[in-house]
Amino acid sequence: MTVAAMRAGTFAVASARPFDSLTHVELTHIEKRLENWIRFGRHVGERIVDRRRRVFSFRPGSVFAFVRWAANDYGTVASRIDIVRAVDPGEPYQTLPFVRPGGDILLRVEGWPKVERVLRHIDTVDAAGVDPCDAAPDHWRHVHNRIATGEEPRGYTAERHRAWLKRREIER
Numbered sequence: 001m002t003v004a005a006m007r008a009g010t011f012a013v014a015s016a017r018p019f020d021s022l023t024h025v026e027l028t029h030i031e032k033r034l035e036n037w038i039r040f041g042r043h044v045g046e047r048i049v050d051r052r053r054r055v056f057s058f059r060p061g062s063v064f065a066f067v068r069w070a071a072n073d074y075g076t077v078a079s080r081i082d083i084v085r086a087v088d089p090g091e092p093y094q095t096l097p098f099v100r101p102g103g104d105i106l107l108r109v110e111g112w113p114k115v116e117r118v119l120r121h122i123d124t125v126d127a128a129g130v131d132p133c134d135a136a137p138d139h140w141r142h143v144h145n146r147i148a149t150g151e152e153p154r155g156y157t158a159e160r161h162r163a164w165l166k167r168r169e170i171e172r
Helices: 003-007 112-127 137-148 158-171
Strands: 023-030 034-040 045-048 053-058 063-072 075-085 094-096 099-110
Touching: 034 112, 063 112, 075 112, 075 137, 099 112, 099 137, 112 137, 137 158
Parallel strands: none
Antiparallel strands: 023 034, 023 053, 023 099, 034 063, 045 053, 063 075, 075 099, 094 099
C-alpha cells in the first residue's frame, strides 16, 4: 500500500467479508495527555487519519485488548482496559467509546492498579505460550470477575488452552 493511499484514508482489508462487517477501533496518541492503544489482537486493516490518530479494523470473532489512558497537568485522570470480541453483523453488542459499532465486552476494568493487574495477567498468558487473543473468552470473563471482587484470577495454562480448543471444535 502506498503512503498516499494511507493518507487518503483508504486501506486494503485481507478479508472476503464486506467492509461493514468489521469492528473499527480509533487509536489516539497525544504525548503525556491521551493514549489509546491495542495491547493484543490481530487487526486486518489500518487507516492513518493524521499524525495522532489511526483506525484498526478487526474481523468478527476476533478478540483484542483496548487500553485507554488520559492525564492532565496533575497526573493520570483515567485509565481503563477492555477486552472485546468483535461481533458479526446483526449480533447484539455493547457500545464502547472509540469502538464502532461496539462488541462483546469480555473484561472491563478501570483504575490504574486494576489495569496494571490485567496487563500483568496478559503477560502471564503470553508467557504460557498462548497468544492472548486466542485464549478462551470465558477466561477473560473470569479475570474480570475475580479482579472486580479483589481476588487473584486463575492462571491460563497450555492445558486449559487445549481444553478450550477441543470444546470449540465440538461446538462447531
